[in-house]
Amino acid sequence: MPDPGYSHIIVGGGTAGCVLAARLSEGATNRVLLLEAGSSDWHPYIHMPVGFAKMTGSGMTWGYHTEPQKHAGDRRIPYAQGRVLGGGSSINAEVFTRGVPQDYDRWANEEGCTGWSFRDVQPYFLRSEGNTALADKWHGTDGPLGVSNIANPQPLTRAFVMACQQYGIPYNHDFNGAAQQGAGYYQLNVVDGRRCSAARGYLGPARHRPNLTVLTRAMSMRLIIDGYRAKGVEYLHKGRVHTAYADCELIVTAGAVGSPKLLMLSGIGPGDHLRSLGIDVRADIAGVGANLSDHVNIDLVAELHGHESLDRYNKPHWAAWAGLQYALFRTGPVASNVVEGGLFWYSGADRTTPDLQYHFLAGASAEEGVGGVARGRSGITLNCYGLRPKARGTVRLSSPDPHQPPLIDPNFMGHPDDLETTVRGLKMSLAIMAQPALAKYVRRVVLPDESLRSDAELRDFVTSHCRTSYHPVGTCRMGSDEMSVVDTDLKLRGFEGLRICDSSVFPSLVGSNTNAPTAMLAERASHLIIQGARAF
Numbered sequence: 001m002p003d004p005g006y007s008h009i010i011v012g013g014g015t016a017g018c019v020l021a022a023r024l025s026e027g028a029t030n031r032v033l034l035l036e037a038g039s040s041d042w043h044p045y046i047h048m049p050v051g052f053a054k055m056t057g058s059g060m061t062w063g064y065h066t067e068p069q070k071h072a073g074d075r076r077i078p079y080a081q082g083r084v085l086g087g088g089s090s091i092n093a094e095v096f097t098r099g100v101p102q103d104y105d106r107w108a109n110e111e112g113c114t115g116w117s118f119r120d121v122q123p124y125f126l127r128s129e130g131n132t133a134l135a136d137k138w139h140g141t142d143g144p145l146g147v148s149n150i151a152n153p154q155p156l157t158r159a160f161v162m163a164c165q166q167y168g169i170p171y172n173h174d175f176n177g178a179a180q181q182g183a184g185y186y187q188l189n190v191v192d193g194r195r196c197s198a199a200r201g202y203l204g205p206a207r208h209r210p211n212l213t214v215l216t217r218a219m220s221m222r223l224i225i226d227g228y229r230a231k232g233v234e235y236l237h238k239g240r241v242h243t244a245y246a247d248c249e250l251i252v253t254a255g256a257v258g259s260p261k262l263l264m265l266s267g268i269g270p271g272d273h274l275r276s277l278g279i280d281v282r283a284d285i286a287g288v289g290a291n292l293s294d295h296v297n298i299d300l301v302a303e304l305h306g307h308e309s310l311d312r313y314n315k316p317h318w319a320a321w322a323g324l325q326y327a328l329f330r331t332g333p334v335a336s337n338v339v340e341g342g343l344f345w346y347s348g349a350d351r352t353t354p355d356l357q358y359h360f361l362a363g364a365s366a367e368e369g370v371g372g373v374a375r376g377r378s379g380i381t382l383n384c385y386g387l388r389p390k391a392r393g394t395v396r397l398s399s400p401d402p403h404q405p406p407l408i409d410p411n412f413m414g415h416p417d418d419l420e421t422t423v424r425g426l427k428m429s430l431a432i433m434a435q436p437a438l439a440k441y442v443r444r445v446v447l448p449d450e451s452l453r454s455d456a457e458l459r460d461f462v463t464s465h466c467r468t469s470y471h472p473v474g475t476c477r478m479g480s481d482e483m484s485v486v487d488t489d490l491k492l493r494g495f496e497g498l499r500i501c502d503s504s505v506f507p508s509l510v511g512s513n514t515n516a517p518t519a520m521l522a523e524r525a526s527h528l529i530i531q532g533a534r535a536f
């Protein structure tokens with residue numbers, strides 16, 4: 001069947017792709033195609049918040065591992081990235097944070113991204129946010145990305161927030177408000193007890209539009225380019241290769257791993273690397289796949305005397321009870337995202353903004369590759385990472401075959417300051433765990449083992465156990481210098497009709513989780529695209 005012709009094709013139906021598909025199809029004259037390699041978001045685990053604990057090792061990811069990490073024990077570390085409609089927003093922990101204004105001011109003033117200061121981007125944060133609890137100048141209340149307070153935090157999460165205060169850290173009721181520092185409960189992308197992914201919040205209300213086509217299980221293999229003009233895309237769907245053409249723009253939103261991979265498969269990337277794989281070089285752009293930056297995480301796991309954490313629901317009779325409560329009232333343990341408690345703090349007295357973020361999980365073994373507690377026991381997890389790591393890594397192709405996974409090297413702990421910051425963060429985790437509010441529940445700290453407490457031992461523990469916090473950015477960096485891949489309008493340098501509009505264009509990490517910042521970026525991208533079309 002010949003394709004009907006589209007004005008815009010969006011490649012990758014994750015957080016950014018769903019935002020763009022919804023916004024661009026608001027224009028009745030646009031004909032929008034959204035292609036997503038994964039399945040639709042039918043799986044019940046996506047929608048019940050506690051399902052996060054089943055996600056990172058599931059078939060709704062690409063099943064990636066890193067290359068052996070030179071500065072982290074030569075380990076190949078699991079590297080979960082969403083492969084389902086909604087992308088990361090369908091499998092993430094639903095934690096809603098935005099970073100601090102200084103992050104975006106740094107993008108604008110120090111990293112060549114004029115027009116992306118906090119003042120510039122704040123309207124797009126507000127436009128995307130549908131907060132059901134907070135309504136001051138920091139929050140939007142009518143946006144598609146629903147946000148709510150945790151209705152009834154787990155007892156161990158409450159103990160964590162109190163333990164932080166006993167340690168000397170003040171309570172903060174809003175990490176996205178006037179001040180980020182402090183301990184408290186995260187706000188979540190959860191509405192009425194169900195996950196509010198970009199697929200649900202943005203795409204859901206737009207799905208019925210006749211000018212929007214969403215194809216799932218449709219993997220883009222390469223972009224079709226004529227000279228320096230992007231024309232369309234070649235994709236695999238139901239075992240056959242198809243082509244689709246865009247009259248106006250092709251928009252790549254395949255994420256910080258998928259976007260550079262697709263560009264390189266299309267001959268756009270570092271020339272030597274592409275030639276070494278026998279790929280014809282269409283544009284030698286060194287920055288494609290470079291500058292990979294990710295939050296590198298260290299977990300503390302503790303075993304409890306009793307069964308007060310969510311691990312109790314591993315037992316079938318408790319699970320049945322929780323399931324019933326959720327089915328009847330949308331409340332209880334199934335409505336918990338597990339990662340309820342949060343903390344932003346400083347690794348040293350000389351820091352002016354928080355440079356450490358913590359997540360408290362009211363359970364153990366919720367994520368792939370993280371150690372647990374003894375069988376039959378219950379546990380809790382406290383993880384932390386430095387918010388602005390200095391190491392940079394790469395995404396490269398392993399083969400010209402689109403089906404082969406790329407080589408992902410985040411270069412964890414590749415800068416000595418990253419190790420130092422993480423060790424300081426871990427020491428604070430240990431100190432918080434020892435405060436009375438938590439200590440009364442804790443039988444023993446399992447990771448790091450109680451015999452490891454010297455600086456050298458903790459350093460070794462960090463390099464042998466650190467892992468991704470699932471926030472890769474920067475592999476198609478926005479900027480104004482030679483290593484940048486897109487300009488500040490998100491257009492691929494030197495090309496027409498091609499923008500990259502996802503987390504891969506962040507020039508550097510912001511001091512928070514990355515879903516809301518990606519939604520903001522896609523909101524702004526949709527504005528730029530619509531404005532550009534009007535000016536044409």
Ligand SMILES: Cc1cc2nc3c(=O)[nH]c(=O)nc-3n(C[C@H](O)[C@H](O)[C@H](O)COP(=O)(O)OP(=O)(O)OC[C@H]3O[C@@H](n4cnc5c(N)ncnc54)[C@H](O)[C@@H]3O)c2cc1C
Nearest residue numbers: 012014015016037087088092093095220255258503513515
């Ligand atoms: C396990 C996990 C937990 C996280 N927890 C949080 C959290 O609690 N809070 C938070 O703010 N952030 C969190 N994040 C990060 C956040 O979800 C991401 O930063 C965000 O989703 C990135 O959006 P994106 O659009 O850039 O990429 P993605 O959402 O990853 O979307 C890319 C999409 O493109 C598709 N794709 C890739 N290649 C192709 C291709 N060739 N053809 C077609 N489709 C393709 C992918 O399948 C995917 O659906 C988490 C992420 C993960 C993975």
